[in-house]
Amino acid sequence: MASIQLFLHDFGLWIAIVIGLVVGSFLNVVIYRLPKIVSAQSIGENSDSNLTLTPWGTLLSPGSTAPCCQKPIAWFDNIPLFSWLILRGKCRDCGQAIAPRYVLVELLTALSFVWVYFYFGLSWEALFYAIFLSVLICLFFIDLETYYLPDYLTLSLLWLALLGSASGLLNFAPSDAILGASFGYFVPWATNFIYWLWRRRDGFGGGDFKLMAALGAWLGMSAVLPILAIASVLALLSMGLWLLIKKERFDLNRMLPFGPFLILAATTLFFDSQVFNFLIER
Numbered sequence: 001m002a003s004i005q006l007f008l009h010d011f012g013l014w015i016a017i018v019i020g021l022v023v024g025s026f027l028n029v030v031i032y033r034l035p036k037i038v039s040a041q042s043i044g045e046n047s048d049s050n051l052t053l054t055p056w057g058t059l060l061s062p063g064s065t066a067p068c069c070q071k072p073i074a075w076f077d078n079i080p081l082f083s084w085l086i087l088r089g090k091c092r093d094c095g096q097a098i099a100p101r102y103v104l105v106e107l108l109t110a111l112s113f114v115w116v117y118f119y120f121g122l123s124w125e126a127l128f129y130a131i132f133l134s135v136l137i138c139l140f141f142i143d144l145e146t147y148y149l150p151d152y153l154t155l156s157l158l159w160l161a162l163l164g165s166a167s168g169l170l171n172f173a174p175s176d177a178i179l180g181a182s183f184g185y186f187v188p189w190a191t192n193f194i195y196w197l198w199r200r201r202d203g204f205g206g207g208d209f210k211l212m213a214a215l216g217a218w219l220g221m222s223a224v225l226p227i228l229a230i231a232s233v234l235a236l237l238s239m240g241l242w243l244l245i246k247k248e249r250f251d252l253n254r255m256l257p258f259g260p261f262l263i264l265a266a267t268t269l270f271f272d273s274q275v276f277n278f279l280i281e282r
């Protein structure tokens, strides 16, 4: 009981939960808007239009609109978690259900921030890991919904690891980050190349190589093969489950986003090793 009371009286914990929910709410905007911005940019490059879209400007304005009916969302309907509970998961204007992803992202972000606070306290390292986990949450849902891993996010993640280790704020050497990134990019690239020679089509997307490079930089070279192995098993299991539930033949030519499985595998390994280190340090 004493430990629960101590837990609830920890002011930093509440700050971590509140900041996590607010950041999670912003991540939802990124997940919804970034793929649209990127595809608008690629159309802009191919046409003569003078449309210039900067991701930061477009992510922050105009204010939030409901994805269902495009009506502007009032501030009191835009409070993380609570508005969803008050509205009972339905849009105030058109009554359509709000995708459970919105609440899920807010809760996952809050959980990540609580975890980061417990392991790193208030430190630069905490800030780096909070950004690391936030970007992974974005990538997970963007790939799941659009089959696409934006360079803005994967490459930022890679640079963040290099910057963090070079400045000494993260607990690994820059050489380890560079080795991990190179190996992380090379293994799926080589696998894809062999697959291409065999079937004359790509098995992986280019976004997967960059995501693996970033994960290799953050988690080290030794994590690359386990991440790929665990992700492949998870992907196969999900395909099997899909077959059982949907009772339809799985079309191998159908695209399966691999990014979410890579991220699941990487975070499992990451949390596992952190808990392990934490236990031996005691």
Ligand SMILES: [Zn+2]
Residues within 6 Å of the ligand: 066, 068, 069, 070, 071, 091, 092, 093, 094, 095, 096
């Ligand atoms: Zn609506």
